[in-house]
Amino acid sequence: MRRAGLAGAAVAAAIAALGATLAACGGVTPVDRSAAKISVEGAYIPLPASPDMAAAYFRISNSGGTSDRLVAVSSPDARSAEIDASTATSMDRIDGLDVPGHATALLARGGRHVMLMGISPAPEVGRTVDLRLTFEHSGTVTVHATVQPLTYQPPK
Ligand SMILES: [Cu+2]
Incomplete structure (x- = not known):
């Protein structure tokens, strides 16, 4: 009886130790559920051939723990604006753009962009065009996009 008791205790201790190891390895890491925290950097517009149509590019960063989504764009300096995604052969309007927690979304040449139609006054290098980017959780962010050659x- 006594021996069995000791063996049982040893097994129990081993199981407890194993349990502690498992707990340390998984499940204990707190999941970051903090609110999305959006910032937008490097906004620019390559000088368009005509003020009727121009593309704006920028980087969206989310330093929060949960995702956010760009759901609408507008510009006080343009007649209309929309979010587009380019492929090799076409350009399609998209509903929105997800920015996961602790991640960035890049809008760059040959890919996603904000299409601006009817910019007024006509864009000139060095001038800025305001963009209003509305996010599902973070509200509206105003960005000054610089017209570039x-x-x-x-910069990377
Ligand atoms: Cu476009």
């Missing part, structure tokens, strides 16, 4: 390459 057509060949401009943003």
Whole structure:
């Protein structure tokens, strides 16, 4: 009886130790459920051939723990604005753009962009065009996009 008791205790201790190890390895890491925290950097517009149609590019960063989504765009300096996604052969309007927690979403040449139609006054290099970006959780962010020469390459 006594031996069995000791063995049982040893097994119990081993199981407890194993349990502690498992607890340390998984499940204990707190999940970051903090609110999305959006910032927008590096907004620019390559000088368009005509004020009727221009593309704006920028980087959206989310330093919060939960995702957010760009759901609408507008500009006080343009007749209309929309979110587009380019492919090799076409350009399609998209409903929105997800920005997961602790991640960035890049709008860049050849890909996603904000299309601006009817910019007034006509864009000139060095001038800024305001963009209003509305996010599902973070509300509306106003961004000043700088008009750059057509060949401009943003810093990496
Ligand atoms: Cu477009």
